[in-house]
Amino acid sequence: MKENNSRRSFLKLAFGTLALAPLARVLAAMPKTQKIKDKMINEKTAKKLNYVDVASKAKDHKKYKKGSNCGNCKFYKESKEKGWGKCSMAGNKYVASEGWCKSYRLDKKKVKKEVKKEVKKKG
Numbered sequence: 298m299k300e301n302n303s304r305r306s307f308l309k310l311a312f313g314t315l316a317l318a319p320l321a322r323v324l325a326a327m328p329k330t331q332k333i334k335d336k337m338i339n340e341k342t343a344k345k346l347n348y349v350d351v352a353s354k355a356k357d358h359k360k361y362k363k364g365s366n367c368g369n370c371k372f373y374k375e376s377k378e379k380g381w382g383k384c385s386m387a388g389n390k391y392v393a394s395e396g397w398c399k400s401y402r403l404d405k406k407k408v409k410k411e412v413k414k415e416v417k418k419k420g
Contacts, residue, residue, distance in 0.1 A: 338390040343398075346386060352397035360399050368394035369411065371404035 338348060349355050352366040367373045367384065373394065375382045384392045386400040 336391050338384070338387045338392050342387050342390065346398035346400055348387070348392065348396060348398040350393045350396045352395060355397045358399065360401070361397060365397060365401050365403065366394065367392050367396045367398075367401075369404055369407045371402045371407075372400065373404075 338346075342348070347355070347358060352361070355361040356363075367382065368375075370384075372385045373382050373392070374385070375394070376391070378391075380394050381391050382394055383389045384398075386398065392398075
């Protein structure tokens, strides 16, 4: 009987942890500082731009290409807060670097910097 009880408690803990995993991902994607929370892109602008906070959510949009995200867009300006930056197309409001919108334009300079960083890490 005691063995059955420990198995049951283990399964409850395991399934409870699995149920909380998506919540942890959402919380991790949220900005940490109040400054950014106050200056985030609003719903109206997000809707006009078809903005999504995770680029892969836009895979059904005709302009979306795999690998494109706000972090390598020419309209995105990095901030001190990791993972967040201002977007000139969104009225200089904060957007997630992993996000995407229909105004996305590849910034080749940013891509070159990313490639150089990866080469240095490997080398």
